[in-house]
Amino acid sequence: MTAVGRALLALAVVAAPAFAQDPRLAARLDKPTLIAVNAIVDSARVAKLPTSPLVDKALEGAAKGSDGQKIVVAVHQLSLRLGSARHVLGAGASIDEIKSAAGALDAGVTPHDLARIRAATGKRAVTMPLAVLTDLIERGVPIATATSTVIQLERSGVKDQELAMFQRNVRADIDRGADPGVAATTRARGLVLRSGGAPDKPAQ
Amino acid sequence: MIVARVVRGDVEAFAALVERYRDRYARYAFHMLGNRQDAEEALQDAFTRAYRSLARCEDPERFGAWLFRILVNRCRTLGARRGRRSRTFVVDETALLEASEEHPADRAAWREEIDRALQQLRAEQREAFLLKYVEEIGYDEMSQMTGVGVSALKMRVLRACERLRELLSEVHSA
Amino acid sequence: MRDENELPLREIARELREPVPVSESFDARVMRAVRALPRHRFGFWLRLTAPRTITIKPLTWGVLAASLIVFAAAGVPRAFGALHRATRPIATALFPSSAKAPVKSQRVQFVLVAPDAKKVAVVGDFNGWDAQHAEYQAKHRGGGVWSVTAPVPLGHHRYSFVVDDSVWVADPTAPRVVDNDFGTPNSAIVVEELK
Numbered sequence: 001m002t003a004v005g006r007a008l009l010a011l012a013v014v015a016a017p018a019f020a021q022d023p024r025l026a027a028r029l030d031k032p033t034l035i036a037v038n039a040i041v042d043s044a045r046v047a048k049l050p051t052s053p054l055v056d057k058a059l060e061g062a063a064k065g066s067d068g069q070k071i072v073v074a075v076h077q078l079s080l081r082l083g084s085a086r087h088v089l090g091a092g093a094s095i096d097e098i099k100s101a102a103g104a105l106d107a108g109v110t111p112h113d114l115a116r117i118r119a120a121t122g123k124r125a126v127t128m129p130l131a132v133l134t135d136l137i138e139r140g141v142p143i144a145t146a147t148s149t150v151i152q153l154e155r156s157g158v159k160d161q162e163l164a165m166f167q168r169n170v171r172a173d174i175d176r177g178a179d180p181g182v183a184a185t186t187r188a189r190g191l192v193l194r195s196g197g198a199p200d201k202p203a204q
Numbered sequence: 205m206i207v208a209r210v211v212r213g214d215v216e217a218f219a220a221l222v223e224r225y226r227d228r229y230a231r232y233a234f235h236m237l238g239n240r241q242d243a244e245e246a247l248q249d250a251f252t253r254a255y256r257s258l259a260r261c262e263d264p265e266r267f268g269a270w271l272f273r274i275l276v277n278r279c280r281t282l283g284a285r286r287g288r289r290s291r292t293f294v295v296d297e298t299a300l301l302e303a304s305e306e307h308p309a310d311r312a313a314w315r316e317e318i319d320r321a322l323q324q325l326r327a328e329q330r331e332a333f334l335l336k337y338v339e340e341i342g343y344d345e346m347s348q349m350t351g352v353g354v355s356a357l358k359m360r361v362l363r364a365c366e367r368l369r370e371l372l373s374e375v376h377s378a
Numbered sequence: 379m380r381d382e383n384e385l386p387l388r389e390i391a392r393e394l395r396e397p398v399p400v401s402e403s404f405d406a407r408v409m410r411a412v413r414a415l416p417r418h419r420f421g422f423w424l425r426l427t428a429p430r431t432i433t434i435k436p437l438t439w440g441v442l443a444a445s446l447i448v449f450a451a452a453g454v455p456r457a458f459g460a461l462h463r464a465t466r467p468i469a470t471a472l473f474p475s476s477a478k479a480p481v482k483s484q485r486v487q488f489v490l491v492a493p494d495a496k497k498v499a500v501v502g503d504f505n506g507w508d509a510q511h512a513e514y515q516a517k518h519r520g521g522g523v524w525s526v527t528a529p530v531p532l533g534h535h536r537y538s539f540v541v542d543d544s545v546w547v548a549d550p551t552a553p554r555v556v557d558n559d560f561g562t563p564n565s566a567i568v569v570e571e572l573k
Binding site: 208211212215216218219222223226227228230231234235240243244247248251252255256314315318322334337338365368369372373 | 415
């Protein structure tokens with residue numbers, strides 16, 4: 001450890017923490033990793049970003065036996081995604097929305113598309129649309145297709161409950177062997193028609 | 205590790221914690237309460253309470269400190285309940301009679317005198333003295349444990365020291 | 379002057395610091411009392427204390443290498459799983475389904491078939507990836523089938539099964555998420571509110 005590192009370590013041991021630290025981290029991380037992670041968590045807290053995903057990420061790394069360096073990098077990357085999410089969604093975004101958006105960014109959705117989804121949902125929360133979007137991508141729907149599908153649904157005023165039904169149907173279709181992209185667009189078209197909106201042209 | 209095992213339902217693992225901490229904390233209980241029987245009762249009580257609320261122990265690595273806090277409280281409750289009567293120190297008369305300079309019983313006698321003097325202190329002074337000088341706990345931690353302010357604790361320790369010196373210098377000069 | 383007063387105190391303290399042995403039957407008496415306490419109380423307390431603070435020092439540190447992380451397709455013999463969702467929302471004491479509840483969740487059933495397993499737990503970002511979390515310990519239902527129904531907050535989550543505290547098994551029927559951070563795959567689940 002460098003001299004600076006040792007100094008930081010000594011300071012951390014002696015000084016009382018500025019905020020209440022999550023005791024699970026202390027139980028599972030070695031000292032240098034703990035200090036670094038707590039620093040990131042504290043900064044996030046000061047920036048009014050959600051901290052529980054950061055703690056969860058560190059706990060995940062610890063549970064998987066990852067080395068400290070990887071954990072710190074992962075937590076740091078996540079904090080950047082959270083910051084980016086909040087930047088796109090705006091200061092009024094809720095904790096759940098920011099978490100959901102960070103998950104979407106992680107799945108490969110671009111900040112630009114995130115902004116489009118924000119615009120499409122209007123006053124409604126983006127939490128559920130983004131969760132569904134992330135899930136679609138994870139089930140094999142191409143990112144562009146999934147994004148445009150969700151935007152289309154939101155623009156036609158589909159509610160969260162209907163969105164949940166949509167996700168379940170797409171999942172069932174994929175489980176039965178349907179092509180993920182086709183399943184998503186087909187189900188979306190049906191939903192938009194039922195909710196009274198005009199369906200977009202298939203290839204967006 | 206052991207704490208986690210116990211929380212998961214491994215009752216027998218608790219025996220390892222009992223073994224680890226009992227002698228150290230028996231010392232405090234004994235000097236605080238003045239007799240072995242009360243000390244063991246307080247200690248047993250502390251262990252069972254610790255076991256029962258183990259899930260509430262915030263930091264399993266500081267189980268010892270957490271257990272000790274419970275013990276300090278148990279000693280207070282037990283001491284208050286029993287009253288002055290049972291805090292009288294029981295002196296081993298035979299050992300005193302056989303005491304001489306070379307005889308190891310001399311040391312035992314000296315220790316008995318100390319304990320007897322301790323029992324003559326007020327409970328709060330005795331507690332503060334033991335925590336500070338025997339258990340070597342800092343004033344801040346002591347304040348957290350007892351809920352008493354640091355300056356009040358310092359005063360108690362000071363009074364305890366003065367009184368002990370008084371009582372024990374009489375023995376010395378005798 | 380100071381020495382004269384200090385010396386007796388130091389002696390006194392030194393004497394008092396001698397360990398005081400307890401009677402021989404002490405340990406036995408404590409364990410008898412402790413064994414008499416109802417064991418289920420831990421489950422009760424653990425449900426009330428959240429977030430989880432008691433964790434084991436990760437056995438996985440150093441012991442768990444990438445090679446131990448097993449896909450359901452290989453390694454763990456005859457292990458396959460199915461993910462079902464409860465057909466009705468079941469309100470638990472911690473997660474009432476009223477709109478005013480701060481944390482909404484659904485009870486989700488996790489199922490894994492692992493006949494050689496001695497212990498199966500569900501870990502995820504909803505329980506701090508804690509393989510010892512009492513609420514997420516699967517019970518063996520017979521025939522190698524392990525299952526547990528536990529609350530998962532609404533939204534998108536990552537999770538995995540941990541078998542025998544050492545082998546990570548992804549849920550084969552759930553979407554697998556490549557973990558860019560730690561190189562091990564997770565399963566993903568979206569929990570929606572059921573009405």
